[in-house]
Amino acid sequence: DVKVTQSSRYLVKRTGEKVFLECVQDMDHENMFWYRQDPGLGLRLIYFSYDVKMKEKGDIPEGYSVSREKKERFSLILESASTNQTSMYLCASSHPQGSWGQPQHFGDGTRLSIL
Amino acid sequence: AQKVTQAQTEISVVEKEDVTLDCVYETRDTTYYLFWYKQPPSGELVFLIRRNSFDEQNEISGRYSWNFQKSTSSFNFTITASQVVDSAVYFCALSEAETGNQFYFGTGTSLTVIP
Numbered sequence: 163d164v165k166v167t168q169s170s171r172y173l174v175k176r177t178g179e180k181v182f183l184e185c186v187q188d189m190d191h192e193n194m195f196w197y198r199q200d201p202g203l204g205l206r207l208i209y210f211s212y213d214v215k216m217k218e219k220g221d222i223p224e225g226y227s228v229s230r231e232k233k234e235r236f237s238l239i240l241e242s243a244s245t246n247q248t249s250m251y252l253c254a255s256s257h258p259q260g261s262w263g264q265p266q267h268f269g270d271g272t273r274l275s276i277l
Numbered sequence: 278a279q280k281v282t283q284a285q286t287e288i289s290v291v292e293k294e295d296v297t298l299d300c301v302y303e304t305r306d307t308t309y310y311l312f313w314y315k316q317p318p319s320g321e322l323v324f325l326i327r328r329n330s331f332d333e334q335n336e337i338s339g340r341y342s343w344n345f346q347k348s349t350s351s352f353n354f355t356i357t358a359s360q361v362v363d364s365a366v367y368f369c370a371l372s373e374a375e376t377g378n379q380f381y382f383g384t385g386t387s388l389t390v391i392p
Contacts, residue, residue: 193378197382203350204368204383207379210379219325220379254322256378262372262377263309263327263372263374265312266324267324268322269321270321271321
């Protein structure tokens with residue numbers, strides 16, 4: 163079974179802090195994704211990556227950046243956290259590039275609160 | 278414009294009742310995939326089913342069944358004889374050939390099964 167592990171289930175940070183959310187997958191997937199989930203809005207794509215050192219903006223990239231230095235790890239960075247970034251963050255991975263339409267496999271999520 | 282619409286925000290049923298979750302999608306692609314995911318209270322999205330645009334056959338898996346109708350752009354999900362363990366948020370998603378591995382999620386339907 164695919165395992166996607168997010169480093170924290172719950173995280174509390176202060177406004178202005180730099181925040182790192184880490185995600186690791188163990189299935190050698192090329193594709194990795196970061197979403198945020200808010201009530202009534204569903205899942206919205208922040209950034210995704212098709213390979214090491216590659217990144218693409220999703221629908222709501224403002225205020226976020228990402229890092230993909232190793233294939234198994236995809237980090238989401240809040241450069242200067244703000245209260246409107248309080249949310250549930252979900253990481254996902256999927257089968258290699260060139261084989262589109264494969265299911266995405268999700269981690270347990272990180273519930274981030276910015277005070 | 279929303280590519281995937283789940284008009285039912287919340288549904289409550291009594292245990293053993295049947296329930297149908299609606300999903301309507303919008304795409305110009307002739308080649309696409311549709312998905313259903315379940316998100317229990319623990320938070321992790323669990324993949325349930327994938328259907329490609331060329332396969333309109335309905336599918337049944339135990340108490341779960343899916344009705345795909347291209348004529349109405351719908352991919353509805355029915356749970357027969359619901360159980361308390363079915364209580365979760367259910368998401369429908371679309372993946373198009375044009376945008377490759379990017380998913381478009383609906384806003385989700387929260388299902389509560391009352392014992």
